[in-house]
Amino acid sequence: MTIPVLLFSLVGMGLFYSQNLLLFPQVRLHLLGLFLFYVGLRPSFPLAFSLALVLGLLQDSFAATPFGLHLGASLLLVGMARFCRRRLLLQKTGPLIIASVAALTLQETGILLILMIQGFQPFILSGLTSFQGLEILATAALAPLMAALVVGLENILRRHGWRAERSGE
């Protein structure tokens, strides 16, 4: 389990770096969130859970928001992905994109809610902007690419004898 977590974490870190060095501040795509959502949709729950911990910690360490905020948001995303996997049986691209939009929106709302409870954000609606909505839609449009990336990484691991553990489902 260590090697898959390491590999996926490295890819996640690569996405974080590219977001930081190439996209910021012009574009704020939720690449890490989308990546995590697609890992969550795959069979291995321990992998998705561990990855949510690693990426949540990474984002929390680089932010000035309360520690644990992004960690919670990442775990929420994995929870959403597991729900979608079990209840909606997502297979086609269209529903996958819609599910991504719903999950990312829920994640943003969750973050806003925690920030509001902790007094960092005055009102929930003042934080939600149309610009943010567009960012989520643009991120969700990358869903097929992200799904291919996750499946590709799994295939690499399978060639080296990895089998997805389904515990926790």
Add this chain to the structure above:
Amino acid sequence: MRPQTRFRTSLLITATLLLIISLLSLSVKRSPILEKVEGVVVSLAAPGLQGLHYLGSAISGIWEGYFNLVGVQRENAALKRRLDEYAQKEVRYQEAQQTLARLESLLDLKKEVALPVVGAHVIAYDPTLWSRCALLDQGQDQGVRRGQPVLTAQGIVGRIVEVYPHYSKVMLIVDRSSNADAMVQRTRVRGILQGKGGNRCSLGYVPKSADVQNGDLVLASGLGGVFPKGQVFGKVTGANKKTPGVFQEIEVTPVVDLSALEEVVVVKVVNLAASP
């Protein structure tokens, strides 16, 4: 779902919720353990970012410096730097003139210039929407401490909120948690500069009777003891008196481009009010 699996899922959800709530509570109380965890994660992740940042800068430097308009770019950069210096000098000159006019003989600009500083490179930003902060490549080992102000030649950037052995985190003035005592240069009206996220701030608690106009410079008043007096926060880009209540709504845009910071200086004094 089997009962055993259902029990395990419920246990996992409860444990996760407890973990998150505990972390958030510890974070609010500024737990040293969390700071250490944060420090370890930053120390592990930042060198990669730093390396890529330098590599990117080197490649773009080679491209722009040698292949694309050799010499012109350098000259342009030098002229821009000089222009920035003159703009800053102009602000200081006006500030000094007003101070002299009010016979404030106690103002000692030399003291301001003589503050100990350390230069730092910005190596990363928080790319999320929820906070505005940046990571510097100078930390505790270089004398950086929490609360120290961070400046550029154009004006104020923010203040240090977390310090790790070789890195530090600066909360930018536009972060929603950022507050600072400020004043309008032209009329000396004071208020509290609050970050509004994105790239804007607001000057709060300014009465409607106060004269504030678009284009007015907003400076640090020096009263908070964090930012050096007279340093520039930004320019007034909107003043609205047609709001309910006794205060007007003033929007301030930072003079520093906080999304494209490269080199900054950290003033190595935590409490300027208490410094000699």
